[in-house]
Amino acid sequence: MNLLNTFFNIPVLIDTFPLLLSGLLVTLEIGVTSIITGLAGGLFLALVRLYGPGPIPFLSKIYIDIFRSIPLLVLLIIVYYALPFVGIRFSPFVSAVVALTLVSSAYTAEIFRAGIEAIPHGQFEASQALGLSSRHMMVDVILPQAIRIVIPPLTNNCINVLKDTALASVVAMPDLLKQATQAQALAANPTPLIGAALIYVALLWPLVAIVARLEKHFGKDKRP
Amino acid sequence: MTPLIKISNLKKAYGIFTVLHGIDLDIAEGEVVCVIGPSGSGKSTLIRCINRLESFSDESSIVVDGVVVGPGEALAKVRAEVGMVFQSFNLFPHLTVLKNVMLAPMRVRGTKPAEAERKARELLARVGIAEQAEKYPGKLSGGQQQRVAIARALAMEPKVMLFDEPTSSLDPEMVGEVLDVMKSLAGTGVTMVVVTHEMGFARQVADRVIFMDGGRIIEQNTPSKIFDNPKEERTRSFLRSVLDH
Numbered sequence A: 001m002n003l004l005n006t007f008f009n010i011p012v013l014i015d016t017f018p019l020l021l022s023g024l025l026v027t028l029e030i031g032v033t034s035i036i037t038g039l040a041g042g043l044f045l046a047l048v049r050l051y052g053p054g055p056i057p058f059l060s061k062i063y064i065d066i067f068r069s070i071p072l073l074v075l076l077i078i079v080y081y082a083l084p085f086v087g088i089r090f091s092p093f094v095s096a097v098v099a100l101t102l103v104s105s106a107y108t109a110e111i112f113r114a115g116i117e118a119i120p121h122g123q124f125e126a127s128q129a130l131g132l133s134s135r136h137m138m139v140d141v142i143l144p145q146a147i148r149i150v151i152p153p154l155t156n157n158c159i160n161v162l163k164d165t166a167l168a169s170v171v172a173m174p175d176l177l178k179q180a181t182q183a184q185a186l187a188a189n190p191t192p193l194i195g196a197a198l199i200y201v202a203l204l205w206p207l208v209a210i211v212a213r214l215e216k217h218f219g220k221d222k223r224p
Numbered sequence B: 001m002t003p004l005i006k007i008s009n010l011k012k013a014y015g016i017f018t019v020l021h022g023i024d025l026d027i028a029e030g031e032v033v034c035v036i037g038p039s040g041s042g043k044s045t046l047i048r049c050i051n052r053l054e055s056f057s058d059e060s061s062i063v064v065d066g067v068v069v070g071p072g073e074a075l076a077k078v079r080a081e082v083g084m085v086f087q088s089f090n091l092f093p094h095l096t097v098l099k100n101v102m103l104a105p106m107r108v109r110g111t112k113p114a115e116a117e118r119k120a121r122e123l124l125a126r127v128g129i130a131e132q133a134e135k136y137p138g139k140l141s142g143g144q145q146q147r148v149a150i151a152r153a154l155a156m157e158p159k160v161m162l163f164d165e166p167t168s169s170l171d172p173e174m175v176g177e178v179l180d181v182m183k184s185l186a187g188t189g190v191t192m193v194v195v196t197h198e199m200g201f202a203r204q205v206a207d208r209v210i211f212m213d214g215g216r217i218i219e220q221n222t223p224s225k226i227f228d229n230p231k232e233e234r235t236r237s238f239l240r241s242v243l244d245h
Helices: A002-007 A010-051 A056-069 A072-086 A092-117 A121-129 A134-171 A176-187 A191-220 B043-050 B073-081 B097-109 B113-126 B142-154 B172-186 B199-205 B223-228 B233-243
Strands: B005-014 B017-027 B032-036 B061-064 B082-085 B160-164 B191-195 B208-213 B216-221
Touching: A002 A191, A010 A056, A010 A092, A010 A134, A010 A176, A010 A191, A056 A092, A072 A092, A072 A134, A092 A134, A121 A134, A121 B082, A134 A176, A134 A191, A134 B097, A176 A191, B005 B043, B017 B043, B017 B216, B032 B043, B032 B199, B043 B061, B043 B160, B043 B191, B043 B208, B073 B082, B073 B097, B082 B142, B097 B113, B097 B142, B113 B142, B142 B160, B142 B172, B172 B191, B172 B199, B199 B223, B199 B233, B208 B223, B208 B233, B216 B223, B216 B233, B223 B233
Parallel strands: B032 B191, B032 B208, B082 B160, B160 B191
Antiparallel strands: B005 B017, B005 B061, B208 B216
8 A cells, every 4th residue: 555655646646747748748849859850960961971072971970970979968968067168058958959969860870871771772873874863863762762661760769869858857858757856856755757657658658569560561571 | 977875995994803905886876786795794894884884994985975974964964865774673663663764754854744654654555564554663573674674764765775684684484575675676776785695686686796705895797797607716605605505
């Protein structure tokens, strides 16, 4: 009984539920924004890494390697607490989005690169032989095929970004985790934390299931 | 008359391995040229240089219809005029047969979709697969896929058609249908350069047969002279090995 009262206290959960939902909204705002900017940044990085002129592919590789190595929490703290020392001041929301985007675009770039490199060389040659410009070759021939390959790993990456939004609570962002810890302090009861955990699971479980289905679907798809 | 394709001193090397030792070759408008020779003789590399899918040495020059084939702006122009059919078809698997044929005219020539579709259906009918237009390439047999690839290249109304071993990856029973399409194409006046192992096709359709070995043109002549009375010993021994078995 004591355990139920401590972790699954229904009155406390009902009281704090609106707070948790407002936190969920912030979590989704940060997550969706970062996913979109991360996808765009990752595609850009992948393309310049594969086809950029001069030193650009090398610089892109350096970026990707660095931001895949740095722990997100460390990066977030640098962006929010260190950059103001050089006069760069971001709001908590922007700090969280910047840090998540920097890291997510590095991972996404590697996913897109693998997808593009998996397209048979003959597809590039056929496009060139027809006289298609590089842009049309990418947009009409290569990327539509690459995207089918990268959808499962990209969805996986989206799940990771959504989970990592919880780190934004350290820069005073009122996201789901932050609201839950605050509600816990107010109610002097950890039930809101359990509530937050359940909300995270409810949000991400369907995505995890979708990834599994996508992997199965695209896995059995025999390419000619 | 100036040749449609003028290849001068074409040299190509992969590191220390020389693939082409300074080829000189003129091809006239409307001519059907078959290139034969053993594997590794450089015949595929030769025709892949014509639309610069392979880069080549700076001392070499290829001119197609008055345009120098080099890196840069002019290359797109050359490629739009030069159709190519590959050994492995290389159709776009995510597009229907019809869209495969429509894509390049719309993107490169700016053809309106309705006009591109009309033209594509006409070409598909010409290569005998009008009824497969809405299918995806993966649902077609190899021979059908290669005929779509020919229609796709023809949709750009090229002056030159390059065929890089178009029947080499086909099951034997499908070789005929592709060769038939190529034969009828040869009758329309389009310039064709065909790398092939199909000696019967070369004999019957070519205006000129080129025998290559070791990155050089060893001998070239009309089909009857090459096949019935080859001058070079290397030509003779190659023809013996492919014809007598």
